[in-house]
Amino acid sequence: MAFVAKEFRHILRDRRTLLILFGMPVMQVLLFGFVLTNEIKNAAIAVLDPSKDTESIALTNKLISSGYFHLEQYLVSAEELEPAFRKGKIKMAIIFPDNFAVSLNEPSSLSRPAATIQLLGDASDPNTATTLINYSNAIIADYQREKFPILYPQSPQIKTETRMRYNPEQKSVFNFVPGVMTMILMLVSAMMTSVTIAKEKELGTMEVLLVSPLKPIQIILGKTAPYLALSFLNAAVVVVLGIFVFGMPMHGSLLFLAAECVLYMFVALSLGIFISTRAKDQMTAMFMSALGLLMPTMLLSGFLFPRESMPWLLQMIGTVIPATWFNTIIKGVMIKGVGPDVLWQQTLALGGMALFFLTLSMKNFKDRLE
Amino acid sequence: MSNKIEAKILSKSYGKVQAIKNINLSVNEGEIFGLIGPDGAGKTTLFRILTSLLLPDSGSATVAGLDVVKDYKQLRTAIGYMPGRFSLYQDLTVEENLEFFASVFGTSIRENYDLIAPIYAQIEPFKDRRAGALSGGMKQKLALSCALIHKPKVLFLDEPGTGVDPVSRKEFWDMLRNLRDQGLTILVSTPYMDEAELCDRVALMQNGEIMAVDTPQGITAGFQQPLFAARSDNMYQLIKDLRAFEGAADCYAFGEYAHLKLNTGVGAGQTVADIRKFLDSRNHRNVEVKSAKPTVEDCFIELMKN
Numbered sequence: 001m002a003f004v005a006k007e008f009r010h011i012l013r014d015r016r017t018l019l020i021l022f023g024m025p026v027m028q029v030l031l032f033g034f035v036l037t038n039e040i041k042n043a044a045i046a047v048l049d050p051s052k053d054t055e056s057i058a059l060t061n062k063l064i065s066s067g068y069f070h071l072e073q074y075l076v077s078a079e080e081l082e083p084a085f086r087k088g089k090i091k092m093a094i095i096f097p098d099n100f101a102v103s104l105n106e107p108s109s110l111s112r113p114a115a116t117i118q119l120l121g122d123a124s125d126p127n128t129a130t131t132l133i134n135y136s137n138a139i140i141a142d143y144q145r146e147k148f149p150i151l152y153p154q155s156p157q158i159k160t161e162t163r164m165r166y167n168p169e170q171k172s173v174f175n176f177v178p179g180v181m182t183m184i185l186m187l188v189s190a191m192m193t194s195v196t197i198a199k200e201k202e203l204g205t206m207e208v209l210l211v212s213p214l215k216p217i218q219i220i221l222g223k224t225a226p227y228l229a230l231s232f233l234n235a236a237v238v239v240v241l242g243i244f245v246f247g248m249p250m251h252g253s254l255l256f257l258a259a260e261c262v263l264y265m266f267v268a269l270s271l272g273i274f275i276s277t278r279a280k281d282q283m284t285a286m287f288m289s290a291l292g293l294l295m296p297t298m299l300l301s302g303f304l305f306p307r308e309s310m311p312w313l314l315q316m317i318g319t320v321i322p323a324t325w326f327n328t329i330i331k332g333v334m335i336k337g338v339g340p341d342v343l344w345q346q347t348l349a350l351g352g353m354a355l356f357f358l359t360l361s362m363k364n365f366k367d368r369l370e
Numbered sequence: 371m372s373n374k375i376e377a378k379i380l381s382k383s384y385g386k387v388q389a390i391k392n393i394n395l396s397v398n399e400g401e402i403f404g405l406i407g408p409d410g411a412g413k414t415t416l417f418r419i420l421t422s423l424l425l426p427d428s429g430s431a432t433v434a435g436l437d438v439v440k441d442y443k444q445l446r447t448a449i450g451y452m453p454g455r456f457s458l459y460q461d462l463t464v465e466e467n468l469e470f471f472a473s474v475f476g477t478s479i480r481e482n483y484d485l486i487a488p489i490y491a492q493i494e495p496f497k498d499r500r501a502g503a504l505s506g507g508m509k510q511k512l513a514l515s516c517a518l519i520h521k522p523k524v525l526f527l528d529e530p531g532t533g534v535d536p537v538s539r540k541e542f543w544d545m546l547r548n549l550r551d552q553g554l555t556i557l558v559s560t561p562y563m564d565e566a567e568l569c570d571r572v573a574l575m576q577n578g579e580i581m582a583v584d585t586p587q588g589i590t591a592g593f594q595q596p597l598f599a600a601r602s603d604n605m606y607q608l609i610k611d612l613r614a615f616e617g618a619a620d621c622y623a624f625g626e627y628a629h630l631k632l633n634t635g636v637g638a639g640q641t642v643a644d645i646r647k648f649l650d651s652r653n654h655r656n657v658e659v660k661s662a663k664p665t666v667e668d669c670f671i672e673l674m675k676n
Binding site (some may be wrong): 203204205207208209211212213214335368369 | 446449453454459475553
């Protein structure tokens with residue numbers, strides 16, 4: 001009995017264990033519970049409707065009012081499709097044929113084919129694209145049922161044609177190579193850095209380094225430079241494996257991708273340094289990086305679960321996670337082949353984060369003990 | 371610039387706990403000065419303030435003429451610091467450790483080899499061994515070599531004797547005296563009272579305050595009361611009995627003996643024979659009683675009581 005009491009004291013007095021015991025499950029249940037729904041709401045779509053008749057407008061309204069879609073833009077011509085997808089503004093496009101109402105209200109025959117609607121999905125994110133296409137098909141089928149409750153062989157039909165852009169075979173590799181890259185770089189750059197600096201503190205060697213004439217910046221540089229190099233090597237390995245083993249395309253500039261990797265690594269490194277200024281020992285540093293960096297990177301960045309289906313709050317958290325931006329960048333460069341002209345926003349976001357966390361961690365890195 | 375250490379009314383608290391209170395300290399150039407006190411006396415806090423690792427809440431201090439707060443950058447090049455736990459990289463070899471610390475201070479092993487030679491020569495045969503695989507005594511020598519590699523003027527050694535065997539400790543103190551003779555000022559802290567006798571001067575610390583500063587001889591000379599050492603087969607009963615002895619001021623365990631301190635007034639006339647007779651009357655066996663010379667530890671216990 002006394003032993004049980006003693007053990008409870010150990011646990012209750014160790015905040016870290018407490019956090020693992022209670023914080024971890026609560027956080028996981030919450031995150032998985034919210035995130036694991038594959039239901040997508042308010043996905044941005046575009047509509048190309050040359051008919052603009054009562055039927056096409058009614059069907060468009062039905063799609064929009066389902067709550068699953070949000071009409072981002074009405075396209076005027078098919079030429080506008082490509083740029084909209086490349087910029088990542090839309091996840092799906094719906095294309096009506098000419099004279100939709102006419103073809104719908106006349107019985108189909110060999111001479112007059114069924115009214116055909118094209119659905120184009122952005123399959124660089126295959127999970128989201130598939131879900132969106134399935135929604136659309138269901139809603140369109142529903143529309144047809146309402147209109148023609150009884151189906152005769154000769155009654156008009158709406159046919160849908162599906163195209164998956166960028167990733168016609170919907171290979172998951174398109175999703176997991178960028179995802180793994182965000183993870184690995186975060187792991188090596190942030191976690192290893194924070195742990196290695198915390199180790200110096202734990203073993204007391206930091207005291208000697210501080211008493212030396214070394215400037216804090218020299219200590220930090222000396223500690224992080226090897227990890228920067230290692231991370232870069234890691235990123236290269238993942239990209240090479242992705243391309244040559246898993247058939248990941250590389251449509252964009254390799255140099256641009258490398259530059260973006262370095263930028264992301266700087267964000268991760270500065271996060272690692274920041275954590276190490278807070279953590280007293282290796283365990284704490286490890287725990288803080290795992291919970292504060294790796295879990296969000298995995299769950300909230302859109303790697304495992306589509307961000308569109310997350311509740312508003314988690315989406316907001318997702319926007320401040322560097323991996324979210326980096327994920328878009330990798331997919332953009334490798335799959336869509338876009339460059340800085342399209343990805344400047346994401347690049348700017350990463351750059352801002354790097355600057356912010358670097359300043360923060362430098363300020364927090366004391367050249368004295370606390 | 372002299373290599374003195376001067377501290378004036380230094381205080382430092384951690385939250386509600388006051389680690390050191392109004393410490394005044396003056397260490398002369400070229401002396402081994404010992405901070406003696408039990409764990410928690412505030413020795414490490416004082417060390418960290420003097421090495422510029424901690425900011426004092428109030429008071430001021432200079433080391434080698436440099437203010438520990440304002441001139442901390444210059445100060446850090448002028449001092450050598452060996453923290454309580456030997457701060458070595460366990461996964462680096464002996465030589466790699468020394469090379470690293472030399473480069474951190476912008477120097478090389480060769481440049482200052484003469485200074486560390488007497489110490490480093492003893493561990494040089496093991497220079498390819500990982501520091502983690504060294505014995506306590508060898509770790510201590512390596513840590514000292516690392517702290518000396520940049521020719522500091524003042525050396526801070528925080529509990530260097532912890533975890534080191536007696537023979538290595540003795541060798542270590544021989545090295546310290548050698549360094550002092552070369553003009554280095556050495557501030558050393560220790561919880562071991564026997565090491566106190568090896569210092570030129572000592573400060574006795576307790577609960578964040580300095581209770582006395584003097585040479586070890588001066589400290590023990592202040593001990594006026596008659597002191598005896600006694601032992602028997604039943605030490606626990608012996609101490610209990612002796613506390614009831616006429617004129618006893620205090621009795622406490624001291625190594626394998628018990629030290630009996632008598633009051634100067636009532637106890638002045640008591641002799642070894644009197645004590646032996648008293649112990650025989652209480653049925654103690656194998657009794658040994660002798661007159662004892664006061665040590666720093668006896669003085670410390672005396673001071674702690676007040």
